[in-house]
Each structure stands twice: as C-alpha cells, then as structure tokens.
Amino acid sequence: MGEASAKSSRSRDSIRQLTTTAMLAAFYGLPWLHWNDTPWLLLDIDARQFQIAGLQMQPEQSLPLLWLALAALALLCLATSLYGRLWCTYACPQTVLTRLFRKLTGLTAFKGRMAALGPPLRQGLWAGIALWTGISFVGYFTPIADLVQGLLSFSLSGWEWFWISFYGLATWANVVYLHEQVCSYLCPYSRIQPLITDTRTPAIQYNAPRGEPRGPRGLDNASVLHRSRGLLDATTAADYVFRAAHPAIAGAMPNFSPVHLGDCTDCGACVAACPIGLDIRNGRSRSCIGCGNCMDACDDAMAASHYPLDLIHRARPITDGDAATSGLRIKPLAFAGIALLCIVLAAFTAASVVGAA
Numbered sequence: 158m159g160e161a162s163a164k165s166s167r168s169r170d171s172i173r174q175l176t177t178t179a180m181l182a183a184f185y186g187l188p189w190l191h192w193n194d195t196p197w198l199l200l201d202i203d204a205r206q207f208q209i210a211g212l213q214m215q216p217e218q219s220l221p222l223l224w225l226a227l228a229a230l231a232l233l234c235l236a237t238s239l240y241g242r243l244w245c246t247y248a249c250p251q252t253v254l255t256r257l258f259r260k261l262t263g264l265t266a267f268k269g270r271m272a273a274l275g276p277p278l279r280q281g282l283w284a285g286i287a288l289w290t291g292i293s294f295v296g297y298f299t300p301i302a303d304l305v306q307g308l309l310s311f312s313l314s315g316w317e318w319f320w321i322s323f324y325g326l327a328t329w330a331n332v333v334y335l336h337e338q339v340c341s342y343l344c345p346y347s348r349i350q351p352l353i354t355d356t357r358t359p360a361i362q363y364n365a366p367r368g369e370p371r372g373p374r375g376l377d378n379a380s381v382l383h384r385s386r387g388l389l390d391a392t393t394a395a396d397y398v399f400r401a402a403h404p405a406i407a408g409a410m411p412n413f414s415p416v417h418l419g420d421c422t423d424c425g426a427c428v429a430a431c432p433i434g435l436d437i438r439n440g441r442s443r444s445c446i447g448c449g450n451c452m453d454a455c456d457d458a459m460a461a462s463h464y465p466l467d468l469i470h471r472a473r474p475i476t477d478g479d480a481a482t483s484g485l486r487i488k489p490l491a492f493a494g495i496a497l498l499c500i501v502l503a504a505f506t507a508a509s510v511v512g513a514a
C-alpha cells in the first residue's frame with residue numbers, strides 16, 4: 158500500500174512538475190523566440206504593430222486575434238465546467254510561481270551551521286526571479302534583447318523602468334506575502350466559479366460515506382471497504398460530518414467502536430496540508446483552489462493505516478439519487494457553442510483581413 162500511495166502521489170506530482178516546467182519555459186522563453194529574424198511574439202505598442210509567428214499585423218487587423226482569445230476563454234470555461242479547476246491546480250501563473258517559490262524554500266532549507274544562510278539566500282534568489290519575471294513580461298512589448306541591453310547600460314525609458322519594477326515587485330510580493338490569498342480574494346476566475354460550474358462538475362472532495370464516523374483506532378482495524386460495515390448512505394454520512402463540524406450545535410459525537418468507524422482516522426493531515434486552512438471533510442467549498450495537497454496528505458495517511466487510497470479524491474458530488482447526475486448540461490453546451498461561434502468569427506474575420514491586404 159505504501160508503494161501504491163507513493164506511486165499515486167508521484168504521478169500527480171509528475172503532472173504538476175511537467176505543467177510547471179512547461180508554463181515557466183513558455184513564459185520565460187517566448188520573448189526570445191525568433192521566426193525569420195523577427196520575434197515570434199511581439200506586441201509593439203509604440204510602433205502600433207503586432208508580430209505573431211512571422212505575421213505582421215496592425216492593431217486594426219487584429220480582430221481575428223480577439224475572437225481567438227474569446228474562444229480560448231470559452232474553452233477554459235468549458236474545461237472547468239466538465240473537469241473542475243484543473244487550470245488552478247496545474248497551470249495558473251500564481252500556482253506555478255508559488256510552487257517555484259516553495260521548491261526554492263525546500264532547496265534553501267539548510268541544516269546545522271548553514272541554517273542561517275537559507276532565508277537571505279532564498280529572498281535574494283526570489284528577488285532575482287521576480288526581476289526576471291518583470292523583464293520577461295515587458296519583453297512581450299519591447300524586443301527583450303534590447304531591453305536587457307538597455308537595463309545593463311541604464312538607458313531604458315521611464316515607462317520600461319516603471320513596468321519592469323511594477324511586475325517584478327508584484328511577482329515578489331504576490332508569492333511571498335499573498336500566495337493563495339490571491340486565489341481566495343482577488344482572482345476573478347475564482348470568483349465566477351459558481352457561474353461556470355454545475356452540480357456535476359468534479360471537485361476535490363472527501364468520501365464521507367466511506368470516512369464517517371471518523372476517529373482514531375488501532376492499526377488492526379481493516380478498511381470499511383474490506384469489512385461488513387461497508388459504506389454509509391449519503392444522508393447518514395452528511396449527518397456525521399455536520400455533527401463533527403458543529404459540536405456546539407449538535408453535541409459531542411458518541412464514541413464509536415472500531416467496527417463502526419469509517420476510514421477517516423481524524424489525523425488532521427488534510428487540514429494541515431491545506432494552504433488556505435480548509436477542512437475538506439466539511440464539504441465542497443467555493444474557496445477550494447483544487448491544489449490537491451489534502452489528497453496527497455490523506456493518501457499518505459491511508460497508506461500508513463494500510464487502507465485503500467482516495468478517501469479524498471477528485472470526483473462528482475456524492476448523492477443518493479441520480480437527479481443531480483442526469484439530464485442535459487446547459488453550461489458546458491453553452492460554452493462549447495460560444496467557443497465554436499468565436500472560432501468561426503475568427504476564421505471569417507481572418508479571411509476578410511487577408512482579402513483586404
């Protein structure tokens with residue numbers, strides 16, 4: 158089981174590392190890419206000219222790009238509606254940069270006589286990465302080689318200094334001081350989740366019929382999946398969850414014998430691992446950013462008890478009936494329709510631009 162847990166966490170971790178690397182490589186690498194001696198992507202606002210994959214466009218010719226951007230947005234909403242917050246888990250710049258900073262924190266957590274060196278080294282390295290992030294961002298609007306040369310010779314324009322400092326500082330402070338608070342309070346994508354998702358959108362959740370009633374027990378108690386108690390019905394499980402979350406209203410939980418306990422050992426590892434302090438056992442929360450930390454922590458706890466994994470997992474809501482899990486899904490259909498319409502409009506306007514050239 159320990160091996161299974163390690164394998165499951167490793168495969169999730171590999172996907173996270175792969176997407177983090179791909180996103181960072183794309184963001185920092187794109188301003189340096191060239192196509193026939195012209196930048197692959199340059200939005201030159203001063204010259205009122207966009208260069209994209211070898212094409213040169215004036216702002217008034219960029220309508221197809223606008224439709225494509227709207228199509229991408231609709232596709233993101235479609236994917237979120239069907240599969241949940243995978244964008245937040247794997248690809249959002251805030252997530253990716255926070256993960257990079259935590260990796261750096263791990264690498265600079267020295268022990269012994271070197272311990273005091275860790276924090277200043279970490280802050281110094283992060284300040285360098287934040288500055289490079291600011292330069293890379295401005296590099297999408299000014300050729301990045303000129304930008305670096307101007308920076309080294311202190312000959313940048315006032316605006317270039319301003320935007321590099323602004324984005325550098327924002328990157329530094331966002332990750333060091335705000336991290337997941339940005340997701341909870343500032344991110345518009347996070348705020349509009351209820352408009353994008355429906356009752357069948359998968360989310361990270363606790364399998365209460367398997368886990369409840371929770372409680373510590375000896376290592377000789379088998380999982381409910383392997384003993385006669387089996388899974389609870391959703392209503393009884395929800396009642397136990399409510400009573401555990403609101404002891405002041407519901408009164409203290411009775412002491413259950415090990416044969417009646419569910420698989421949650423009440424170890425608290427999932428709560429400790431959550432960057433925003435949620436207890437996922439209390440039910441789906443709009444604040445959950447789907448990072449999966451609670452899932453990894455619980456898999457480790459399950460493995461330590463020799464129980465099957467996935468007590469916390471990404472899934473559709475658990476219900477007793479199928480009313481919430483059948484019928485047409487209006488939101489995904491609407492997003493698919495909008496995406497298709499935007500793609501058709503992008504093709505149509507691109508044909509007009511080429512025809513007029």
Ligand code: SF4
Nearest residue numbers: 431445446448449451
């Ligand atoms: S650790 Fe917290 S934010 Fe992350 S998936 Fe679990 S409940 Fe959501």
Ligand code: SF4
Nearest residue numbers: 421422424425427455
């Ligand atoms: S990590 Fe798993 S076993 Fe531990 S308290 Fe959370 S849900 Fe229960």
